[in-house]
Amino acid sequence: MEVIRWEEGPPFLAASRQGKVALFGAPLDMTTSYRSGTRLGPRRIREASQGLEEFSLEQEGSLEEVSFSDLGDLLLPLGDVKGSLEVIQEAASRLLDEGRIPFALGGEHLITYPLVKAALERYPDLFVLQLDAHADLREEYLGVALSHACVIRRLAEVMDPRRLVQIGIRSGTREELAFARSWTRFFPFEARRYLPEILSLPGLKAAPVYITLDIDVLDPAVVPGTGTPEPGGLFLEELLDVLKAFSSLSIVAVDLVELSPPWDPTGRSELVAAKLVREMLIAWFREGGQG
Numbered sequence: 194m195e196v197i198r199w200e201e202g203p204p205f206l207a208a209s210r211q212g213k214v215a216l217f218g219a220p221l222d223m224t225t226s227y228r229s230g231t232r233l234g235p236r237r238i239r240e241a242s243q244g245l246e247e248f249s250l251e252q253e254g255s256l257e258e259v260s261f262s263d264l265g266d267l268l269l270p271l272g273d274v275k276g277s278l279e280v281i282q283e284a285a286s287r288l289l290d291e292g293r294i295p296f297a298l299g300g301e302h303l304i305t306y307p308l309v310k311a312a313l314e315r316y317p318d319l320f321v322l323q324l325d326a327h328a329d330l331r332e333e334y335l336g337v338a339l340s341h342a343c344v345i346r347r348l349a350e351v352m353d354p355r356r357l358v359q360i361g362i363r364s365g366t367r368e369e370l371a372f373a374r375s376w377t378r379f380f381p382f383e384a385r386r387y388l389p390e391i392l393s394l395p396g397l398k399a400a401p402v403y404i405t406l407d408i409d410v411l412d413p414a415v416v417p418g419t420g421t422p423e424p425g426g427l428f429l430e431e432l433l434d435v436l437k438a439f440s441s442l443s444i445v446a447v448d449l450v451e452l453s454p455p456w457d458p459t460g461r462s463e464l465v466a467a468k469l470v471r472e473m474l475i476a477w478f479r480e481g482g483q484g
Contacts, residue, residue, distance in 0.1 A: 197267070197284050204263035205470065206242035207256035214259065214478050215293045216470075218266030219281050219304040219448075223274050224340040228420045230453035234466070235266050235298040237454040241467040249475050251433060256471060258479040261296070274303075274339055282307035285446065289315045294478065298470070299450030301420070302329060302341040305405045309348055312446045316401035321348060322358045322391075322439070324384065324432070325407040326423035328365035330372050341420075341451075349376060356400075358391060360384050360435070361410045364423045384410075384427055384435045392438065401445040406436075406473075408452050408466055416465050418457025429465065433472055440476045447473060 205216055218235025225231055247256040267284055269277040285295045285308050297308055302325075312319050323329075323345060330349070334342035349357060354376040362373070362381045373379040378394060380387040392398070409419040412426035427435075452466045 197280065197287065199265040200268050201265040202236060203239055203243075205239045206245055206467075207247045208261055208263035210262060212260040212262035213293060214261035214296050214474065215264055215288045216261055216296045216298065217264040217284070218298045219269070219300040220266055221269060221277050221281070221300040221304050223272070223277070223301070224303055224337060225301050225420045225453075226334060226340070226342060228453055228456055230455040231299055231301045231420055231451055233454045234300060234452035234463075237463040238298055238449075238452065238466045238470060239263070241460065241463040242471065244464065245467055245471055249472060251472065252437065252475050254475040254479050256474060258481075259474045260480070261474055261478065278303070278307040278339070282311045285311035286314060289446070294444070295446045296474075297448040299448060299452070302344050302405070302407055302450045303339060304450060305448055306339070306344050306347050308446060308448055309403055310351060312401070312403050313352055316445055318396075318400050319352065319403055319445070320356045320358060320397055320400045321352070321403045321405065322360065323405050323407070324360050324410045324435070325362060325405075326364050326409040326426055327407070327421065328359065328362050328369040328373055330365065330369040345377070346372070358394065360387065360391065361427055363425050382425075385431045388435065388438050392441065397442065400443065402439075402442045403446045404439065404444055406447075406449045406469065408449065408462070408469075411465070416452075416457070416462045418454050418462030419451050420453045420456075421451070432469070436469070436473055437476050444477050447477075
């Protein structure tokens, strides 16, 4: 069993010491292939959250209505990708065993692999909803199979790929496109107009759901601070509409990944990320709601 160690710091806005939803940082930044810096994501999201209101005008709800805590950042073994993934999986497994909902702040997208594996141990009929600019379906990238560019392909090896729902994808190889069209539920380029079809997928409404939000699903005009920006993405209003629509689902774990603060000196990218965390917490987990 892995020894789990935490680095505590200033918590996310309005977080309590105990809560049903367990927010934590997984600052993995080892396979980022274009622009590094995602290890700084969790801390900068928390810092940016202090500039937000606890109340969401869009939803007329408040973080005060959400039972959530902030555990701090996982201490990951420096330079050890496999060891880091084992620590992340063990931490998520323990939270799930306690009946809590893991909500991870990345870090690069590879953290989704151990997090989903932990969720699959408890929920073998899990659906994964991926909001992303990139398909992440490569067999390997630069000779590496455990890469942020391969994370969804790795998931397709440990779960039914028809339970992988890919939304907003606008970048990939010819081979990735062929794999997606053959195996996953693939909804490219847009998100909002696909909502009726997505929410009608057989078995989705009755199943446990994991949501992974790669912040590069947003257009670089909204979030320039990401490792692999891709023009032509969603704008914030559309993404917020989609996230609110997912409140009808049984969400059991969440991550937000690929914020890379050094690439946005204005600070707006981390502010957008913090707002997204607030909106997801309120939409999905406020008292009397889904959670």
